[in-house]
Structure formats: C-alpha cells, structure tokens
Amino acid sequence: MRSDKHVPYLFLAPALLGLVLFRLYPIFLALWESLFVTGFGPAGGRSFVGLENFQFLFEDFVFWRSVKATAILTIIINPVQIALALGLALLLQRKSRNIRLIRSLFLLPIGVALPIATVIWGLMLNPNQGLINGMLDVIGVSPQPFLTSEAQAIWAIVLIATWKGVAFWMLFLLAGLEDIPKSLYEAIRVDGANWFGRLRYVTMPLLRRTLLFVLVADTAANFVLIVPMIILTQGGPRQTTNVLMYEAYRSGFIFQDFGRSMAIVTLLTAITLAVIALQVLVLGDRRGQDK
C-alpha cells in the first residue's frame, strides 16, 4: 500500500489549488494592494505608499459617512431579518394540511437571484407608477418616495433584501425548532405554561445556538450587500445607502482608485470579523449559566 501515499494529494490537488488561489490569496492580495496607489488608465503604474490609503480614508468625510450608512444598515437589517425569520419559522412549524405547499411557496424567493428581486422591487417601489404606491392609494395613504428619499431609501433596501433572504434564514430556525424534543413542551404544559411561557422557557433557550449561527451568518452576508445599491441607488440619495461595500466598488470601478478600494475591503473584512467575534462573545454559550 506504499504507492497509495500520494493518492489523496492527487485527488485533492485541483480543488485545493482552486481554493488557495481564488479564495485565500485574494484576501492577502487586498491587504497588499491597499498599500499601493494606481495611476490612471490601463497603463497607469503603481507606487508603494504604505498606509497612506488608510490615512486618506480616515481623513475623508465620505468614508465616515459610508461607515455611518453601514452601521445604520447593520443595526436595522439584522434584527429585522432574524425576528421575521424566527416568526416565520414558528408559523410554519405548525402541522397543517397544506403545510408542505405553504412552505414551498414561502421558499420561492430563495430561488430568485438578488438582481431579479432588486429589479422587480425597484419597479414595485417606483414613486410614480409603482405597485406599492398604487396599493397605498387604495387605503388612502399618499404616495411615498421610497428609494428616492434620504429617510426611506435604507428601509427600501432592507425590504428588498429581507424579501429575498428571510426564507433562507428561516430554514435553519425551522430545523432547530423541529429538533426540540416534544416531551419538553408537554412537561411545561403540565406546569400550566401558556404559549409565551413555552416560547420563553423552552423554545428560546434551546434555539439559542441556531439563533447565534443565523445571526453571525446573516450579519456577515449583510455587510457585503451591494446588488440593490449597484442597480437602484448608486449609494444615494445623499450617500444614505453608500455602505462600505458599495464605497469599495465605487472607488475601484467608477473612480479607478484601486488602492482605496482595497483599503476599504480590508477594513470591511476587519470590521466584519470584529462584529462577529463580539456577537459570539456576548451571546455565545456561557457554560454553567442559563441552564
């Protein structure tokens, strides 16, 4: 069996090569290229500038506005999506005659690409002829500006991303709910607990790990949410949807400043990791407590 020794490496080589080159290396490339500035045009050379790109960022109010937009989006979108995903999971946990069909219908947006969802919702939310304003008119609400308003644009983005994403996160929570032993519910029912009691003392504690996973994964996904900004808002109005991911895209592909773009990507990665670490530290299992 000596000749077998090289076999696993041969089998692994193509996939590992791909992962190292196209998943791992770009992370370090971003770090490295954030230390350069690129000249204009395709022939423009680059020169090493150390941490200058970062220094410029920290002195740039556009960057700080982008940080603010990212913070606002993060604070709104993650709790909204997780609360709705949990609510939907509790709703669809119920055994009902048509539950399989109902679940399938709720899962439809998972199969729709985000650009499609963005284009359709962009028309739904069109201030002049959109479907939503048409429906609001029926119940006597005046037309809303949605994506064209500084106050509402970020909420419109939350709406689009949530319509597309909530069923996906719901799936994990639904699986978590179905793993909870029925005997626990029966026991607490005997003790006279109502629906809220069962939710508070059985469901939530036992769903905690799943919820933490969904929170972390959802947060990471929303930090790179960029499609609705590319197609609909271009970061506006007045930069209210100009999140860091979009600012990185814009710096590189509209202003051709790839050093700045890479510096933002690097910072965004660091921020994402820090926020996730914080979530795990604060909300993770503290053994010996709670149970």
Added chain:
Amino acid sequence: MTGWWSKSWPVMAWYATVAVGLIFTIAPFMWAVAGSFKDNPQIFSEVSPFSLMAFVPGTDPSAYFAIFQNNFGRAVANTVFVSVISLAAGIIVNSLAGFAFARFAFPGDRILFAFVLLTFAVPPEAIAIPLFSMMRQIGWFDSFWALIIPGIANGLVIFLYRQFFAGIPKELIEAARVDGLSWWHIYWTICMPLAKPVTIGAGLLLFVFQWESFLWPLIAAPSPELHLIQVALARFATEFSVIWNQQFAASTIAGVLPLIFIFLFQRQFVSALTGVDLK
C-alpha cells in the same frame, strides 16, 4: 359559541398571518410575470388606480421579442454555457477532494479540511475586488476563464461529498481494493454512482450559483459579448428604465429556469444549501 371561538381563533389567526405572508411573498412574482405579457400603458393603468388585473397575465408577447432583439439571447446562451461547464467541472473537482478527505488518513488532512470549511465562510463579494485585480495580472480579465475557473472549487460542495463518502461501508471499498481496482476506479465506478443524491443537490447548487452570479461577472467580464444573464438584466433596468414590460420579461426569463429546477429538486437543493432536511 364562546367555546368554539376560543378554540378556533388561533387557527384563524394562523391562516390570516400565513395569507398575509404569502401575498407579500408572491405578489412581486405575479405582478412581474403578468406584466411581462402586457404593453406599458396597460401596466401603468392597472397600477393607478390600482386594480387586481395587475396580477392577471396579459396576452402580448412583444416584450419577449424585444429583449431578444436587444441581445438578451446572447446573455442567455453565455449563462447556459458558463453554468453547465461550472457544474460539470465543479462536480468532478470537488467530489475528488471530498473522496480524499473521506477515505484517506494523510498528514495534514485535518488542517486542510478545516481550511476548506473556512473558505465557505468567506462571502464571495468580499474577495471579488482583489480577485478582479488578480485576473488582470494573469490576463484572464474579460474572458470566459475569469467567469468559470475561480468558481469551480467550492468548499461547501467538497463538504457535502465528504459527508456522503464517509458513510460508504469500509468493506465495500476494501473488497474493491482486494479485487485490484485502482482508487480512481473505486471513486468513479463505485462511489460516484452511489452519491447520486449529493450530485443532484451539489450540481444544482453549482448551476444556480453561476446562473445567479452578478457582481463577479459585472466586474470580471464587462464586454457585452460576455454578459451573463443577471448583468444583462441589470443593464435593461438601467438603460431602458422606462420600458417596464421588457424588464419584467427579462426578469421572468432570468428567474424561471432555476426556479423550475429548484422546485423539482427542492429537497436535495435545500439540504445541499443549508443541511436542513425538509420533511
């Protein structure tokens, strides 16, 4: 009477909530598909004042003809090409790696597997911009290479195959070894046919990832001849922003194929994507 009410109000509340949720989920689909078969004045007239006819399909297919005259067919063909190649290559490359992790103990196996798991925690968007820079350096920028090659190796697919292959009985493999079969033969003629359910789920995953990719093809292959379907759709939405029926038609075509596949293989797809087994 009150007894009946207190017993059945939770059921009614449940149905009411489900109905509201379903309307919110499905209305955009219905409006878009219905509108793709109408002319624009009709779409606008059914929105204000609002009429339920907005959700009833029209009979005018001209928006579909119009988008195909606008090069949408090229994008569809490109996307089919890229998705099918990615699916085929992705199945082979990743199942080989999954097989190695499942059937061999070798120096470094644990750390390499941990690395594979970590790679699917990295969102593709986060590395798109440096990856673009890399494509320019190696000369793949604006080519099919850039669209296909970086997406082939996929940590999630490796993981799915590893889990499946690890469950194949040892005796089966050992018997095949005693019979003198090579590892390649064991992988290809014994294990891969057994792994059909994983291959359906993973293949669908690879196909759908490519079909639905947007940011990467947008930046890595900007030439119109290389546009993939989501990029072409976004172009319609910005260049022809007032021609709604064409946007609806493009959305419908971009959405319908993955939705059919996912609907047919919903269970395999969901379990591949999330590890959740829908009952």
